[in-house]
Amino acid sequence: MRLLPHTRSCFVCGESNPAGLKLRFETDGRVVQTCFVPGSEHVGFRQTVHGGLTATLLDEIMVWACAVQTKRFAFCAELKVRFLQPVRPGESLVAAGELVSNRRDKLFEAKAELRDQAGAVKATASGKYWPIDPREVADMATDFIEDPAWVFSQGG
Numbered sequence: 001m002r003l004l005p006h007t008r009s010c011f012v013c014g015e016s017n018p019a020g021l022k023l024r025f026e027t028d029g030r031v032v033q034t035c036f037v038p039g040s041e042h043v044g045f046r047q048t049v050h051g052g053l054t055a056t057l058l059d060e061i062m063v064w065a066c067a068v069q070t071k072r073f074a075f076c077a078e079l080k081v082r083f084l085q086p087v088r089p090g091e092s093l094v095a096a097g098e099l100v101s102n103r104r105d106k107l108f109e110a111k112a113e114l115r116d117q118a119g120a121v122k123a124t125a126s127g128k129y130w131p132i133d134p135r136e137v138a139d140m141a142t143d144f145i146e147d148p149a150w151v152f153s154q155g156g
Helices: 051-070 134-143
Strands: 032-036 074-083 093-103 107-116 121-131
Touching (some): 051 107
Antiparallel strands (some): 032 093, 074 121, 107 121
């Protein structure tokens, strides 16, 4: 597994975002994954992590799965999440995602899941993603801490 680059400002991976999750993602070139332990500040209902936060995590892992496989960043066009079991604060979790299909570089489809340490699936997601115009990506890349070029080069 190879560590993916991260940014300064992203809510999920940004190291300088005071409200952010500060997660790090890794990949084997196909699957992208991260570990996450939600805190009490992530609760919606009592002792249950907010579903929007779970959806955000699954969306982010699918964005990276698309990027790793297609060499392009993409915006979410559609997100579908199934919540199977409550996620609790303090629970050690693993999120994993992968590209399912690339429709002629015009639409990417991905899937993801969130599991606890015992392997129980807490939530699953599928998403459709629109590739971002390369001119926009160049500006967005200035927020990265590390050079993201290796992710987007054909030699990978």
